[in-house]
Amino acid sequence: MGKQEKRKRSGDDSDGEDGPSTSGKEATVGMRTSHIKNKLVRSEMYAKLRSKDKKKKKAERTKRQKEDEKAMKSGLEPPPRKQQKTIENMRVKDETMVTADDEEVAADEEQDEFSEHFARVRPPKVLLTTCYKPSKIMYTFLSEMLEVLPHAEYYKRGGFPLKKIVQFASNRDFTDLVVFNEDSKEINGMLLVHLPDGPTARFRLSSLVLGKDIKGHGRATEHKPELVLNNFGTRIGRRVGRMFASLFAQDPAFRGRRVVTFHNQRDFIFFRHHRYIFEEKEKRITGAAAVKKPGEKTPAPSKQNVVQARLQELGPQFTLKLESIQKGTFDSTGGEFEWLKTRKMEAKRKFFL
Structure with missing residues (x-):
C-alpha cells in the first residue's frame, strides 16, 4: 500500500x-x-x-x-536576541507586588506582629520541637538547626498537643515556636508560630540534605549569622520573609562569616547555610595586565598573590513550600486563614510570594 x-x-x-x-x-x-x-x-x-x-x-x-560577528567587527552592539521562554517569564505575576517606596506597606509593617523584633525591643528566643515519635534522623537534623539558630532551645514533645506547647512557650517568653514533622522517617513538614499573637505558617519540607552528607561541608561557629532573603516581593511574600527574619538576631556577627539564605523561586523557598572563605592564591598574569620591564618588547608573564572568596556550605539544605498562613496561634479547628493554598491556585500558573 x-x-x-x-x-x-x-x-x-x-x-x-x-x-x-x-x-x-x-x-x-x-x-x-x-x-x-x-x-x-x-x-x-x-x-x-x-x-x-x-x-x-x-x-x-x-x-x-x-x-553578531559583523556587529563586533564594526564596533556596534549586536542585534537584540529573542527572549527565551521560561517558567518565570511565562507565568502570571501576582498583583500585590510591593515596591521599595510603598508607604502603605511600610506603615502596616511598623504596627504588625514583628515590629518589636525589627525595632530590637524583643530579641529572638526560639523553641524547637518535633512530632510525637521522632526518629534518629530528626535528632541529627535538630542538632544542625540548633547551630543555625543560636537563640533556639530544644524541648522534647512528649505527648503534649500543640496548643499546650504554644501556651507553654508563651508563658516562658519564647518569641517563636518551630515544629518539625516527619512521616515514615522522612522529615516532611514545618510549622512556624510567632508568639504570643501569631501568625502561624505551615510549610511542606522536602529535598532535605543533612550537613554531614554534603561534600566538603564545614562546622558552624557560635557567631550570629547574617540573614539573606531573596525574591519575597508580594504582600504575602514579605510577611513570610518577616516571619523568617524574626528567628534571627538583628545584629549579626560578621566576623563569623556565616550566612543563612532563604531564596524564593517560583514559590519554592530554598534554605542554605554557608560560610565565606577567603584564601590567598598565586595567580599568573599575562597580556596587558603584566608588568613590562625595560628592554622587553612584550611583557613577560608574572605571578601575583591575590585573595579569592568562596562559599563553604555548612548545612543542612532543604526546600520549603508554603501551605497556609493562619491568623493568631495554632488552631486546627476554628482558625481563620490569611492565605491558603488550593489546587486551583496551582492551575493558574501564578506566583504568590
Whole structure:
C-alpha cells in the first residue's frame, strides 16, 4: 500500500503543515501532526517536520552568529536576541507586588506582629520541637538547626498537643515556636508560630540534605549569622520573609562569616547555610595586565598573590513550600486563614510570594 492510499485511508491528503488551530500560538510538531489518524503516516510526517524545523533553527542560528560577528567587527552592539521562554517569564505575576517606596506597606509593617523584633525591643528566643515519635534522623537534623539558630532551645514533645506547647512557650517568653514533622522517617513538614499573637505558617519540607552528607561541608561557629532573603516581593511574600527574619538576631556577627539564605523561586523557598572563605592564591598574569620591564618588547608573564572568596556550605539544605498562613496561634479547628493554598491556585500558573 502506497503513501497516497494510506493518506486517503487516514482521511488526510495534506502534507501535515495545516494542523488544528492553536489559537495564535506557534504550533509544535506534535500539534501539526496530531490530526493524522494513521499511525505510520503520522510518524513519517512527524519525522519530516521535525527535520525541517531543525534545519530552520540551524539556519537562523548561523545567521544570528554572522550578524553578531559583523556587529563586533564594526564596533556596534549586536542585534537584540529573542527572549527565551521560561517558567518565570511565562507565568502570571501576582498583583500585590510591593515596591521599595510603598508607604502603605511600610506603615502596616511598623504596627504588625514583628515590629518589636525589627525595632530590637524583643530579641529572638526560639523553641524547637518535633512530632510525637521522632526518629534518629530528626535528632541529627535538630542538632544542625540548633547551630543555625543560636537563640533556639530544644524541648522534647512528649505527648503534649500543640496548643499546650504554644501556651507553654508563651508563658516562658519564647518569641517563636518551630515544629518539625516527619512521616515514615522522612522529615516532611514545618510549622512556624510567632508568639504570643501569631501568625502561624505551615510549610511542606522536602529535598532535605543533612550537613554531614554534603561534600566538603564545614562546622558552624557560635557567631550570629547574617540573614539573606531573596525574591519575597508580594504582600504575602514579605510577611513570610518577616516571619523568617524574626528567628534571627538583628545584629549579626560578621566576623563569623556565616550566612543563612532563604531564596524564593517560583514559590519554592530554598534554605542554605554557608560560610565565606577567603584564601590567598598565586595567580599568573599575562597580556596587558603584566608588568613590562625595560628592554622587553612584550611583557613577560608574572605571578601575583591575590585573595579569592568562596562559599563553604555548612548545612543542612532543604526546600520549603508554603501551605497556609493562619491568623493568631495554632488552631486546627476554628482558625481563620490569611492565605491558603488550593489546587486551583496551582492551575493558574501564578506566583504568590
